[in-house]
Every structure is written in C-alpha cells, then in structure tokens.
Amino acid sequence: MNRVAVVGGGLAGLATAHALLRVRPDLDVVVLEATDAPGGKVRTSVQDGYTFDWGPNGFLTNVPETVALAHELGLQARLRPAADAASHRFVYRDGGLRPLPTSPGTFLRSELLSLPGKLRVLSEPLLARAIRREETVFDFVAHHFGHEAARVFAGVFVAGITAGDPRELSLDALFPRLRLLEGSHGSLLRGMAAARRGERARPRGAAEPIGDGRLTSFDGGVQVLIDALVVDLGHRLRTAAPAVALRDAVGRAGGAVVELADGETLEVDAVVLATPAFAAADLLAPTAPEAAAALAAVRYADVAVVALGYDRIDVARPLDGFGFLVPRGEGVRSLGVLWSSSTFPDQAPPGKVALRAIAGGTLDPGFVALSDEEALAAVRRDLERTMGIVAEPESVRIVRWPRGIPQFTLGHRERIASAREALARRWPRLALAGNYLDGVGLNDVVRSARAAAERLAGVPRV
Ligand SMILES: Cc1cc2nc3c(=O)[nH]c(=O)nc-3n(C[C@H](O)[C@H](O)[C@H](O)COP(=O)(O)OP(=O)(O)OC[C@H]3O[C@@H](n4cnc5c(N)ncnc54)[C@H](O)[C@@H]3O)c2cc1C
Incomplete structure (x- = not known):
C-alpha cells in the first residue's frame, strides 16, 4: 500500500487528503498539523x-x-x-460611507469620484488598449479608468482580498480573469457589458458556475467545513505534529522520510506540502534549494x-x-x-x-x-x-x-512555475497545495488541493 504524508492541516492539507482518499481509498494517508487545532486560517x-x-x-x-x-x-x-x-457594499470616503455603485445609474450619482473622474471611467472603451506585459493592479486600473479611480478603487479591491498594496501586487497573478476580459474585448467596460448580456466571457475550460456567485458559509460559521473534514479523515489526522525535515528514503525509490519535531520519522512514498510557502521553503531548503528559494521569496x-x-x-x-x-x-x-x-x-x-x-x-x-x-x-x-x-x-x-x-507581487507566477519545475525534477512524488500558489480564496485552496491529489494519484503505484 502507498503511504502519503500531507504536511499542514489547514484547508489545503485536509482537502488534499480527502480528495486523495476519494480516488485512492486504499492509500495510507497521514495529515500532520503543527498546531493543536486543524483548519489553519479557517476557524x-x-x-x-x-x-x-x-x-x-x-x-x-x-x-x-x-x-x-x-x-x-x-x-x-x-x-x-x-x-x-449583503449585496450592498460601501466605501468610506470624504467623511461618509458611500455605496459602491452596482449599475451605470448608481455610478453616475455616486459621490465616490469627482465628475472628471467619472468621465474618465466612462471613456474607457475609447481609450483602453491591451497591455502585453505584467502590470500592478494600480497601473492596470489607472490605465483603464484613470488615476482617481485607481486611487479610490485599486486599494479597496486588493485590501478586501489580500490586505496588500495595489502598487506591488500583480494584476496578472491576482485577477487573471480581468486580463482575459481585456484580451477578448479590449475594454473592460465592453467586456463586462457583454458578460451581462450573457455572452460567454468566461475563460475557455473554466468550470461552469453552479451558484449565483453569492457569498456562502455554514450554519455554524466556516469552521463547519473543517470539522466535517476532520471527522472524514478520522485517525489519519495528527495534530501537534510539526514536520521539521524532509529527506530521501533509502531503499524506497522516489520516497521520502518526513521527520517530526519529536524525532519520530515517517517513511512515505509521496508527500504533499500544504503549509504556507515559507514553511515549505524551510522543509525543502536542504534537498531542493532552487525551489526553496523561489518559495521563500513569496511575501x-x-x-x-x-x-x-x-x-x-x-x-x-x-x-x-x-x-x-x-x-x-x-x-x-x-x-x-x-x-x-x-x-x-x-x-x-x-x-x-x-x-x-x-x-x-x-x-x-x-x-x-x-x-x-x-x-x-x-x-x-x-x-x-x-x-x-x-x-x-x-x-x-x-x-x-x-x-x-x-x-502575489510582480513576478509571482514565474516564481511559482520555477518552484514547480525544480520540484518536478528533484521530488517527482511531491505536490504543493495552498493559498500561495494560484489564488488566496477558499475556492482556490480547494482547487489546489484537488490538483495536488490528482497529480499524486496519477503517479504509478509502487
Ligand atoms: C483574516 C483573513 C480573512 C480571510 N477571508 C477570506 C474570505 O472571506 N474568503 C476566502 O475565500 N478566503 C479568505 N481568506 C483566505 C483563506 O482563509 C486562506 O487562504 C486559506 O484558509 C488558507 O488555507 P491553507 O490551508 O492554504 O493555509 P493555512 O490555513 O495557513 O494552513 C496551513 C497549515 O499548515 C500548518 N503548518 C505550517 N508549517 C507546518 C509544518 N512544518 N508541519 C505541519 N504543519 C504545518 C499550519 O499550522 C496551518 O494549520 C482570509 C484569510 C485571512 C487571514
């Protein structure tokens, strides 16, 4: 039987173990969570x-x-x-809470921008040109909608997702769909109008939406999801079990030895690193320094x-x-x-x-x-x-x-791609999962978990 160690018991690790067991119920999976409480940020x-x-x-x-x-x-x-x-959102500006416009009419009446600022936004279809290089979120919003709109909106858009600086974050890494919309329609306003008319603006190959896009939780808060995963995994989850080192397993081709803080070692055929990037970098530094350096650079x-x-x-x-x-x-x-x-x-x-x-x-x-x-x-x-x-x-x-x-600062996608490439060479049976790879939201994390599980489950049995 194949043994797999999943390091990290946040949503990424728990969901990877769950997905692995769905496709390979025969696997011997252990999830190692450093702290006493599984779930990571989901609590x-x-x-x-x-x-x-x-x-x-x-x-x-x-x-x-x-x-x-x-x-x-x-x-x-x-x-x-x-x-x-909850569909109504507000922005605090000039001493008051102003509704975030949801239609052209409410935008025109909005107090969030000056009249010249609004006119600049509305002229976007005439002025916008697709840029063919990676840009910050701030620059992207400024070049489409003008500087005033960028000052008011770029920061609040990214603050709500990453608590970051729009002048450092990469539009291409954080909002790839906006780049696709720009690519297919030239102008974002034209693209959004087309999407509203029902035209397929969704990137090719992307999953069909299954709900109305509404924010959703559970009757007892988001931790309900974690509690159910913990029940599902049962004895396979070990808490207070931080992994401190990763080595090659002698005599188990491609396998690994995961060492825990108390000195216990687990010999496994495959590993999923579902920790934050900096923790994965620490574990990989001795054996895969190139991948570790790329992951350590994620701020x-x-x-x-x-x-x-x-x-x-x-x-x-x-x-x-x-x-x-x-x-x-x-x-x-x-x-x-x-x-x-x-x-x-x-x-x-x-x-x-x-x-x-x-x-x-x-x-x-x-x-x-x-x-x-x-x-x-x-x-x-x-x-x-x-x-x-x-x-x-x-x-x-x-x-x-x-x-x-x-x-996801400028260069993020290249950093992640180079980490993945270096790992594929050095640790072909190691997969990464987590919010620092392709998106920070819970949906992105679950997607990364499924991808990690599919990658490992596709590896021939040993
Ligand atoms: C304040 C805040 C609000 C958010 N709001 C939203 C929201 O509304 N909607 C949304 O979709 N997303 C939101 N997010 C983002 C989302 O919560 C996270 O991206 C997601 O929960 C991360 O899951 P993860 O498993 O990748 O990482 P984490 O939750 O960080 O889990 C990683 C786990 O690995 C463990 N670990 C680390 N090192 C080791 C080791 N050496 N050995 C063993 N275990 C280790 C850690 O203890 C941790 O439990 C929010 C995030 C924050 C912080």
Missing part, C-alpha cells in the same frame, strides 16, 4: 452568543470547488447563503481581525449591507469593517449585532504588534468616525495572523 468560535469567524467568513458559489466539497461531506443542509442585504501580509458584538441600540446606523472598505488616506486605520450579522443573521443573538474589523496588511505592518487594548482602541476610533459608534462592545475577540496572507 470559528462562539462567544457570548456571537459566532465569530477568525479568518475567512465564506466563499463564493460562482465556481464549484468549495460548494462541491461541502456536498461531498454531506453538508448541503448546513450551507447558508449571505442575506440579500506575506500580517493581518488582524477584531470581532465585536454590540447591542443593536448602540449602533444607530442601519447595517444594510456587507460592510465597508476604506481607501488609504482617509484617516481610518482599519482596512474594512464587515457587518457580519447583516450578512449571516444567525451570527448574533436577537437584538445584537456582530461586526468584524480587518486591520494591518502590508501598508500597516505595525498593527499586529499592538496590544489588545491598543488594537481595540484603534478599531473603536475607526467605528466612531465611520459609523458613529461610541458604546463599548459587549463582546470582543482579537485574532492576529502574522504572515497571514500571501502577496
């Missing part, structure tokens, strides 16, 4: 009646990966689509989540949306505030509201170093300024994620 806790997600709060159903995994695990009845109200943003519970009466503003994002330079430290209980009403008890501020990121690396008191005070100042909340929250949870979100 939820219930506190004072509030459901607080520590990291992600959901996934989109416009691609099938996560929802399909939920179905495989029998979680259909526990899926919870976001409330209709990460430190982020913090400050989750708060309030009495409804203390929040005067109607919470009629998903929440808001804040461009830099508006005097607000938080990157954005999610109105969690408007999106998922069962996340707060009746008469209460749950909010989550996200702070830190590559432009504010000092935030995660603040004490709990300082972090809470900073977020409360932001809530007073943006939403007029002065009351003390009745429940607070502060979660810090140092090196929490990978940054």
Whole structure:
C-alpha cells in the first residue's frame, strides 16, 4: 500500500487528503498539523452568543470547488447563503460611507469620484488598449479608468482580498480573469457589458458556475467545513505534529522520510506540502534549494481581525449591507469593517449585532504588534468616525495572523512555475497545495488541493 504524508492541516492539507482518499481509498494517508487545532486560517468560535469567524467568513458559489466539497461531506443542509442585504457594499470616503455603485445609474450619482473622474471611467472603451506585459493592479486600473479611480478603487479591491498594496501586487497573478476580459474585448467596460448580456466571457475550460456567485458559509460559521473534514479523515489526522525535515528514503525509490519535531520519522512514498510557502521553503531548503528559494521569496501580509458584538441600540446606523472598505488616506486605520450579522443573521443573538474589523496588511505592518487594548482602541476610533459608534462592545475577540496572507507581487507566477519545475525534477512524488500558489480564496485552496491529489494519484503505484 502507498503511504502519503500531507504536511499542514489547514484547508489545503485536509482537502488534499480527502480528495486523495476519494480516488485512492486504499492509500495510507497521514495529515500532520503543527498546531493543536486543524483548519489553519479557517476557524470559528462562539462567544457570548456571537459566532465569530477568525479568518475567512465564506466563499463564493460562482465556481464549484468549495460548494462541491461541502456536498461531498454531506453538508448541503448546513450551507447558508449571505442575506440579500449583503449585496450592498460601501466605501468610506470624504467623511461618509458611500455605496459602491452596482449599475451605470448608481455610478453616475455616486459621490465616490469627482465628475472628471467619472468621465474618465466612462471613456474607457475609447481609450483602453491591451497591455502585453505584467502590470500592478494600480497601473492596470489607472490605465483603464484613470488615476482617481485607481486611487479610490485599486486599494479597496486588493485590501478586501489580500490586505496588500495595489502598487506591488500583480494584476496578472491576482485577477487573471480581468486580463482575459481585456484580451477578448479590449475594454473592460465592453467586456463586462457583454458578460451581462450573457455572452460567454468566461475563460475557455473554466468550470461552469453552479451558484449565483453569492457569498456562502455554514450554519455554524466556516469552521463547519473543517470539522466535517476532520471527522472524514478520522485517525489519519495528527495534530501537534510539526514536520521539521524532509529527506530521501533509502531503499524506497522516489520516497521520502518526513521527520517530526519529536524525532519520530515517517517513511512515505509521496508527500504533499500544504503549509504556507515559507514553511515549505524551510522543509525543502536542504534537498531542493532552487525551489526553496523561489518559495521563500513569496511575501506575506500580517493581518488582524477584531470581532465585536454590540447591542443593536448602540449602533444607530442601519447595517444594510456587507460592510465597508476604506481607501488609504482617509484617516481610518482599519482596512474594512464587515457587518457580519447583516450578512449571516444567525451570527448574533436577537437584538445584537456582530461586526468584524480587518486591520494591518502590508501598508500597516505595525498593527499586529499592538496590544489588545491598543488594537481595540484603534478599531473603536475607526467605528466612531465611520459609523458613529461610541458604546463599548459587549463582546470582543482579537485574532492576529502574522504572515497571514500571501502577496502575489510582480513576478509571482514565474516564481511559482520555477518552484514547480525544480520540484518536478528533484521530488517527482511531491505536490504543493495552498493559498500561495494560484489564488488566496477558499475556492482556490480547494482547487489546489484537488490538483495536488490528482497529480499524486496519477503517479504509478509502487
Ligand atoms: C483574516 C483573513 C480573512 C480571510 N477571508 C477570506 C474570505 O472571506 N474568503 C476566502 O475565500 N478566503 C479568505 N481568506 C483566505 C483563506 O482563509 C486562506 O487562504 C486559506 O484558509 C488558507 O488555507 P491553507 O490551508 O492554504 O493555509 P493555512 O490555513 O495557513 O494552513 C496551513 C497549515 O499548515 C500548518 N503548518 C505550517 N508549517 C507546518 C509544518 N512544518 N508541519 C505541519 N504543519 C504545518 C499550519 O499550522 C496551518 O494549520 C482570509 C484569510 C485571512 C487571514
């Protein structure tokens, strides 16, 4: 029987083990998770009646990966689509929360851009030219829609996904679909209009959407997915089991020895590294220095989540949306505030509201170093300024994620391709999975897990 070690028990590792066992139930799979709790960034806790997600709060159903995994695990009845109200999003600008436009009419009435800024956006079909080289997100938005739009929107788009700097992140690595849309229509506005008319703007070969693209979670928060994977894997998951070294197995052609922190060694036929890039780099440095160097170059943003519970009466503003994002330079430290209980009403008890501020990121690396008191005070100042909340929250949870979100900076795709090439030569039975490869969202992570499982399951039995 083949033995496979999956290093890392976040969503990537758990989903890879699950996918491997679906195609090869005969495999002897062990998942090694360094910490006491599986799930990595995907974690939820219930506190004072509030459901607080520590990291992600959901996934989109416009691609099938996560929802399909939920179905495989029998979680259909526990899926919870976001409330209709969550389709409204806001941006804090010039002292107020302004709705993010959703149609040409609302765009024209919006206070987010000046009149010249709006005219520049609308002239995009006349001015846009496809650029044939990798660009930052900021440059891409600026060249299509002008500098004012880039200043307001480029930052909030990437802050909501990666907590990163739009002047460093690669459009091509982070939003490849926008490049495809540009390539097929020249102009993004023309491309979006075509997509709305039902024309197939989806990249060839991409999966059919299976939902309406709505943000979706579970009845008990996102950790429900992890809990089901943990039950599914049973004794195959080992927690508090950090892998510290990877060597060639003597006498097991192509196999590996994984060494744990307590000195235990596991001899296996194949390995999946489902850790963050920097941890994979440490494990690979002695045997595959070229791949390790490419992975070590993937930068990460430190982020913090400050989750708060309030009495409804203390929040005067109607919470009629998903929440808001804040461009830099508006005097607000938080990157954005999610109105969690408007999106998922069962996340707060009746008469209460749950909010989550996200702070830190590559432009504010000092935030995660603040004490709990300082972090809470900073977020409360932001809530007073943006939403007029002065009351003390009745429940607070502060979660810090140092090196929490990978940054797809310029050159990212080449770095990952060179790591994969070097590994294919040195460790043909080793696969990578995780959020730093091809996308940071839960759907991307599940896709990377399936790809890793397929790659290994396709390897001939030994
Ligand atoms: C604040 C925040 C909000 C987010 N919001 C969303 C969202 O709303 N929607 C969305 O789709 N995505 C969101 N994301 C992104 C998403 O949560 C992550 O990309 C995803 O959970 C990463 O999964 P992973 O398994 O690749 O990595 P991780 O979750 O980092 O898991 C890696 C695991 O490997 C373990 N490990 C590391 N080294 C070793 C070792 N040597 N041996 C054994 N184990 C090891 C770690 O302990 C960890 O458990 C968010 C992320 C954050 C931080």
